[in-house]
Each structure stands twice: as structure tokens, then as C-alpha cells.
Amino acid sequence: MPEACNIAGEESPLLRIKQNRWNSGRPMSAQIEITYVCNLDCSFCYNVVDHGQREMSTVELVDVFRKIADAGVLYLTLTGGEPLARRDFFTLGHAAREMGFALRVYTNAHIIDERRADKIASVTPLEIETSIHGARPETHEALTRVPGSFDRLVAAVRHLRARGIKVNMKCPITRFNQNEVHDVWALGESLGARVVFDAVITPRDDGDVTPLALSATDEFLERYWSDEMAALRPDPEIMPRDDSQIAAVCGTGRSSFTLDPYGNVFPCVQWRRSLGNLRDAESLDEIWTERNPVLSEVRKKAVDMAAVLNSKEHGQFAPYCLGVAEVQTGDAMGGYRQVEVNARFRHQAFEKKHGSSRRSYCGSTDWVPVSQTA
Amino acid sequence: MSGHEEASRPRRNPEVAFREYDGEAVVVLPSGAEISVLNPAGGLIFRLLDGTRTVAELVDTVCGEFEVSREQAEADVRAFLEELQDHRLLV
Numbered sequence: 001m002p003e004a005c006n007i008a009g010e011e012s013p014l015l016r017i018k019q020n021r022w023n024s025g026r027p028m029s030a031q032i033e034i035t036y037v038c039n040l041d042c043s044f045c046y047n048v049v050d051h052g053q054r055e056m057s058t059v060e061l062v063d064v065f066r067k068i069a070d071a072g073v074l075y076l077t078l079t080g081g082e083p084l085a086r087r088d089f090f091t092l093g094h095a096a097r098e099m100g101f102a103l104r105v106y107t108n109a110h111i112i113d114e115r116r117a118d119k120i121a122s123v124t125p126l127e128i129e130t131s132i133h134g135a136r137p138e139t140h141e142a143l144t145r146v147p148g149s150f151d152r153l154v155a156a157v158r159h160l161r162a163r164g165i166k167v168n169m170k171c172p173i174t175r176f177n178q179n180e181v182h183d184v185w186a187l188g189e190s191l192g193a194r195v196v197f198d199a200v201i202t203p204r205d206d207g208d209v210t211p212l213a214l215s216a217t218d219e220f221l222e223r224y225w226s227d228e229m230a231a232l233r234p235d236p237e238i239m240p241r242d243d244s245q246i247a248a249v250c251g252t253g254r255s256s257f258t259l260d261p262y263g264n265v266f267p268c269v270q271w272r273r274s275l276g277n278l279r280d281a282e283s284l285d286e287i288w289t290e291r292n293p294v295l296s297e298v299r300k301k302a303v304d305m306a307a308v309l310n311s312k313e314h315g316q317f318a319p320y321c322l323g324v325a326e327v328q329t330g331d332a333m334g335g336y337r338q339v340e341v342n343a344r345f346r347h348q349a350f351e352k353k354h355g356s357s358r359r360s361y362c363g364s365t366d367w368v369p370v371s372q373t374a
Numbered sequence: 375m376s377g378h379e380e381a382s383r384p385r386r387n388p389e390v391a392f393r394e395y396d397g398e399a400v401v402v403l404p405s406g407a408e409i410s411v412l413n414p415a416g417g418l419i420f421r422l423l424d425g426t427r428t429v430a431e432l433v434d435t436v437c438g439e440f441e442v443s444r445e446q447a448e449a450d451v452r453a454f455l456e457e458l459q460d461h462r463l464l465v
Binding site for chain 1: 402
């Protein structure tokens with residue numbers, strides 16, 4: 001009979017449900033880029049505006065929310081561009097909450113003053129995610145290219161935290177801020193926000209690799225993956241990839257998906273292969289089906305890539321992204337420099353802590369031809 | 375029994391996110407700190423807590439959906455509502 005089961009431990013019903021959804025390729029999370037309009041000018045922004053397409057209206061977006069809710073998605077992220085740049089943002093936020101979504105909002109927080117913080121609190125988001133690019137105004141604004149954006153970000157986080165709203169500050173590590181990571185972490189702590197570093201800079205969605213010039217240096221990345229900086233990493237413990245359930249390199253086309261402002265559905269935020277248009281479809285099931293050749297191919301490549309990586313020296317430690325590989329090199333399975341560098345340092349750090357991850361070598365004398373054993 | 379009389383119409387906290395999966399319901403409090411999974415009977419009741427149904431009607435629905443005596447269903451529904459109240463899942 002009715003009984004609430006609190007979640008704890010690996011055998012929890014929540015993990016079982018998540019595993020079942022993963023195994024059957026039914027997503028529990030979605031991200032919608034509700035607009036590409038933005039009030040900052042970040043030099044590495046991956047969005048590519050298509051002036052030939054019309055962004056979805058309020059009514060269309062609410063309709064899309066309904067289709068996504070009907071498909072069983074629980075966690076919904078509204079992002080952009082800058083989502084708060086839409087005048088109907090709070091209408092959309094309340095509509096999403098009324099449909100039972102656990103809501104995240106990914107915003108640059110530039111226009112969050114006391115009044116907007118109150119309005120955000122009224123939407124009761126699970127959390128707000130924002131971006132920080134340095135511990136000092138000059139570092140942060142070198143990338144956002146908008147004077148005053150650092151102080152406005154800090155003030156906005158204070159407003160949100162004062163209302164009890166959980167805030168994550170994402171920090172893509174670049175060669176400009178790599179020497180400030182400890183200060184960024186300390187700033188986050190002082191604000192009551194969690195800092196989430198990302199060691200990989202990605203190209204733009206159209207394949208422009210200019211942002212890669214911002215990547216952190218190899219010397220820094222070696223330190224980042226070492227024990228010295230473990231406490232700063234989202235997952236402090238480095239472990240080889242777990243292939244115990246489905247041997248896929250990631251959850252692309254399986255655990256979540258992304259929509260652009262025009263209604264196009266992508267298998268994840270990074271891999272911009274359109275699966276179909278949800279604005280036009282009757283339901284997500286029309287698009288999210290094994291009969292969809294693009295979805296099938298994406299899922300197959302995620303599995304095939306895991307096998308490829310397992311055959312490579314540092315492969316089990318590679319934070320591999322098929323989407324980045326495809327947009328950067330034209331071949332989703334062809335590898336790319338950032339992943340090779342990070343995999344090498346991750347593997348190195350793992351072995352330093354745990355010893356070799358390779359099977360023990362028995363020596364050539366253990367190899368005995370079959371004919372001699374008969 | 376206190377709180378949830380037969381004629382009362384309990385309503386789930388609109389700040390709670392939830393979704394049903396194969397009969398079970400995943401419930402997320404706005405803080406994200408507490409996530410619970412409700413069994414099929416709990417998921418059914420939770421979905422119906424929109425403030426329009428009386429406790430008696432909830433018991434009727436449970437009796438219609440599950441092999442259970444009315445006495446047992448009533449006791450369980452009331453206990454469940456108390457538990458939801460304790461977890462701030464009702465308004």
C-alpha cells in the first residue's frame with residue numbers, strides 16, 4: 001500500500017527507474033534553448049543563430065512542454081541564448097512547473113535584480129545555473145565582453161541565494177582563468193554557490209574552432225587532473241568508464257535531449273544532428289523512435305565508440321564527446337585533441353593513485369603454444 | 375484520525391515536481407534535496423491530489439484499482455496523507 005521510499009544507496013528505487021529509462025532509451029531530462037537572443041557577447045559562445053527560422057512563440061513552447069511532459073521527462077532546463085531575455089520567460093517557467101517539471105534555468109544572470117530574483121523564486125526552480133569566467137572583473141569580462149557583467153553576476157547570485165535558491169556557477173577553464181581557479185572556488189563558497197569547472201572548451205555548433213584557442217594549457221590540465229585539484233572537480237575521484245550496463249560512451253540519444261529555439265530536437269546539447277521538429281510533431285514519440293535513422297545511428301555510434309576507446313591506451317579515461325568530435329573534425333568517432341590530452345592526464349592521475357589499470361603482465365615465458373601443451 | 379476527514383479535499387504542493395514511471399511516481403521537492411519514489415498506489419493517489427477529490431473519493435479509487443478492503447484502503451490513504459503532510463508535500 002502507499003509508502004514513500006526515501007532514496008538512499010545503490011539499490012534505491014530511483015536508481016532502478018533511472019536505469020530502466022536508460023536501458024530503454026526513454027529520456028528523463030531535456031534542455032530547451034528558448035531563445036538565441038543574449039545580452040552578453042561571449043567570445044566562445046557555441047550558439048549559431050539561423051536568421052531563416054522563427055523562434056517558437058509562447059503558445060508553441062507551452063505545447064512543446066506538454067509533449068515533453070507526456071514523454072515522461074521530469075527534469076527540464078530552460079536555457080538560451082539568455083532565457084531571461086524572453087519577455088514571456090516567467091509565463092513559460094510557471095507553465096513548466098504546473099506540468100510537474102523539476103526546473104533548472106541556465107542564465108548569465110545579467111538582469112537578475114531584486115525584483116527579478118523574487119519572480120524567479122516564485123517559479124520555484126530546482127536550481128539556477130550560471131557561468132563565471134574568472135575571479136576578477138577583468139578576467140570574466142575579457143570573455144563576456146560586457147563591462148560590469150562580473151559585478152552584476154555576483155550581485156545576482158547574492159539575490160538568488162538570499163531567497164534560498166540553489167545556484168551552480170559553471171566555469172569553463174581557459175588559459176585566461178586557469179590561474180584563478182582556486183579564487184573562483186573561494187568566491188563561489190563565499191556566495192553559497194557551487195562552482196562546477198569544465199576542462200574542455202568546445203567549438204561552435206557550426207564547426208568554427210576559434211574558441212579552442214582559449215583552451216587551458218596542457219601543463220595546467222595535468223595539474224587539474226592530479227590529486228592536487230581533486231577537491232575542485234565535479235567528480236573528485238577519477239575512475240575508468242563504467243560499461244556494466246550499456247557500454248555506451250555517453251547518454252546521447254538515450255537519457256536526455258536538446259531543443260533549439262526553432263523546435264529542432266537533437267540527441268544532446270553538443271551533437272547537432274536534427275532528429276525532427278517537435279513544433280510540427282504530434283508527440284515526442286513521433287521523433288524519439290527506433291525507426292528514426294538518425295537516432296539509431298547516434299545510439300549505435302555511442303556504443304561503437306565505447307568499444308573503440310576500450311581498445312586504446314587511455315580510452316577508458318576519455319571524456320569523449322561524439323558531438324564535439326563531429327563538429328571539430330567531421331568524424332564523430334575520429335578523436336580530437338582535447339579529449340586525448342584530458343584522457344592521458346586522467347589515466348596518469350588514476351594510476352598514480354591506484355596503481356596500473358592494465359592487467360598484470362605475466363611475462364613471455366607464460367605463453368605456451370598449444371602444440372607443446374598437448 | 376486528525377487532519378484528513380472524509381470530506382476534505384487534499385491538494386499536493388504545487389512546488390513539487392513529479393512524474394509517473396510504470397505506475398511508480400518520482401517526487402522531487404523544490405530544494406532537490408529530497409527525492410522519493412512512491413509505489414503504484416501512492417503514485418495513483420498523489421496524481422489525484424489536485425484539490426478536487428475528497429478523501430472518501432480517493433479511497434473509492436484505490437478500492438477500484440487494487441485488491442484491497444475498504445477498511446484497509448481507508449487506513450492506508452489516511453496514513454499516506456499524514457506522511458505527505460509531514461514532508462510538506464500537501465498544501
